[in-house]
Amino acid sequence: MAKVEKKTIKASEMNPKFKYEISKMHGGEKLMRCFQCGTCTSDCPIARFSDTYRPRQIIRMAQLGLKDRVLKSDTLWLCASCFTCTDRCPQDVEVASVIRVLRNLAAENGVVPQVFKEQCSSILESGYAYKIPELRLKKRESSGLPPLPKGNAESLCKTLNGVGFLKHVEKKGG
Ligand code: SF4
Ligand code: SF4
Numbered sequence: 695m696a697k698v699e700k701k702t703i704k705a706s707e708m709n710p711k712f713k714y715e716i717s718k719m720h721g722g723e724k725l726m727r728c729f730q731c732g733t734c735t736s737d738c739p740i741a742r743f744s745d746t747y748r749p750r751q752i753i754r755m756a757q758l759g760l761k762d763r764v765l766k767s768d769t770l771w772l773c774a775s776c777f778t779c780t781d782r783c784p785q786d787v788e789v790a791s792v793i794r795v796l797r798n799l800a801a802e803n804g805v806v807p808q809v810f811k812e813q814c815s816s817i818l819e820s821g822y823a824y825k826i827p828e829l830r831l832k833k834r835e836s837s838g839l840p841p842l843p844k845g846n847a848e849s850l851c852k853t854l855n856g857v858g859f860l861k862h863v864e865k866k867g868g
Contacts (some may be wrong), residue, residue, distance in 0.1 A: 709759035721791025728753045734779035735787045740772050747772045749779050749789050765800040771807050801862040820843015
């Protein structure tokens with residue numbers, strides 16, 4: 695089993711205003727209630743299969759104001775948004791929503807993993823998150839299956855533009 699990398703925290707990394715910034719956002723209001731019991735991590739289906747993904751740790755980094763560290767963390771993007779952590783937290787911390795808030799902040803800062811940028815390009819091109827290989831389409835046809843419905847890329851593009859998503863994805867740094 696791979697070891698979780700432990701980096702020393704420097705006082706200069708801590709931004710004391712960060713927790714207030716998050717607490718003002720929808721879903722982040724109860725961040726400061728977390729008393730680090732670890733229930734979210736122990737019930738998280740992703741943490742079960744990952745050596746590095748720990749929602750409790752993400753919440754603590756946010757509380758401590760480790761803004762750069764948490765926003766640049768790849769693990770932030772592993773959350774499946776299943777809300778198990780939110781349902782189980784004894785302090786009513788909306789863990790999944792805090793993670794969503796952090797992802798939005800990361801995207802605003804241009805930090806979006808390449809894999810999601812590629813998915814986004816594919817959606818904008820075809821309406822599908824993944825490019826479906828020609829071979830698979832032929833296989834469908836030869837198996838007597840109907841053609842796949844056409845994705846509505848134009849409407850998706852309008853929606854993503856409307857919520858300001860595209861300009862964040864286009865930023866460099868992710
Ligand atoms: S379950 Fe709630 S209180 Fe416990 S560590 Fe997670 S967020 Fe904090
Ligand atoms: S919402 Fe994310 S952090 Fe919470 S239990 Fe599900 S995968 Fe884990």
